[in-house]
Amino acid sequence: MPAVLLYSLASALFLYSIFPDSVSEGRAMGFGLGGAAGFAGFFMLASYAWLSRTRSHDETASALQAATKENARLRKRLDIALAAHDAPLPPARSTRYETPIKGNRRHQLGMITGNLANVLGVDVWVNPENTRMEMSRITESTISATIRYHGGTRDVAGHLVADRIALELAEQMADCTHVAAGHVLITGPGELRESHGVKRIAHIAAVEGEPASGFRQVMDLERCVRNLLGELDRLNEAGEELRSVVLPLLGTGGGNSDLGRTAEELASAAVGYFQGHPASRIRTVYLLAYTDAQVEVCRSVLTVLPELNGLARK
Structure with a gap:
């Protein structure tokens, strides 16, 4: 949240410094917004919309990372078990x-x-x-x-x-x-x-x-x-x-x-x-x-x- 807010305010200030005569008006969550606040609100809504789309990718990446750690843990346990296991045995008969x-x-x-x-x-x-x-x-x-x-x-x-x-x-x-x-x-x-x-x-x-x-x-x-x-x-x-x-x-x-x-x-x-x-x-x-x-x-x-x-x- 703070990062999105700072990003939106910085973007709005940057646009107004380049285009000081710019005008923005709109409504969000029942409130009227205009001027720099309108630009900041626009950037905040756009950022949240983008974050909502990438959430599923983040969840997948997080699940993959967890699975990788679990796989490494299980592999280590398997290596230890194999090292402790008896040596391979000769066949029962010569063929x-x-x-x-x-x-x-x-x-x-x-x-x-x-x-x-x-x-x-x-x-x-x-x-x-x-x-x-x-x-x-x-x-x-x-x-x-x-x-x-x-x-x-x-x-x-x-x-x-x-x-x-x-x-x-x-x-x-x-x-x-x-x-x-x-x-x-x-x-x-x-x-x-x-x-x-x-x-x-x-x-x-x-x-x-x-x-x-x-x-x-x-x-x-x-x-x-x-x-x-x-x-x-x-x-x-x-x-x-x-x-x-x-x-x-x-x-x-x-x-x-x-x-x-x-x-x-x-x-x-x-x-x-x-x-x-x-x-x-x-x-x-x-x-x-x-x-x-x-x-x-x-x-x-x-x-x-x-x-x-x-x-x-x-």
Whole structure:
């Protein structure tokens, strides 16, 4: 009200200062108005008419602002609830799915669900390792630890007595402290040959670490896949028979990487490699989906990629 009154009086005074001979007469609310008061009354009525039209817009804007604040509050509660929720669980059983590449009868992609320790009959297990090629302790819940423990020699009580894969990897790293991101080193499978039918372990530098900062996923996942499959094909050319590969979602173990983006980049890179190397002796690359969340992500990626013909259970 005071703002409208001051605005009206100022407008009337401004007009009269420019046009001193101006005349205005009218009636408002039963009163006669003339001169400067008439002009002021006119501006006041016009202002109230305009304000009445914009009231609905103001109410809408106010409701939108309130809804935005409520949405932010609910999102914060959801984030807290998700952070406190149990980690995603592995599927109840290990299941294998495959999908052919369009126009390519020789190669295919697939998905294996569940714990890597339950995977049987795949020629090559991929170990997503750090650039220092230092395997995890066997008590950690990582792919590296699983491979290290099950590939080592154990006594009747299940204790590791010969750290076969880790020792072989350390021998290859004897002359250097670290490797480039995406570099691949191949070792034997240790005890996994007899227990799981594994022929080779491919250690790929998929994460980079910094002191007191942990590990982060390397930037070029396509190079990781290209180096991996290229090295396996080199061994195939040398006389080995490495036809199938199980590939974890590289660098996602710490929970700080995008699962969907990672799965899509790995699958697309494998398809691209096969398209560029139609004579590759590798037949199938399986993405390893360890948790129920990873299963849904991998299923979605392998279903929607245009180069694939649709996922089917084997």
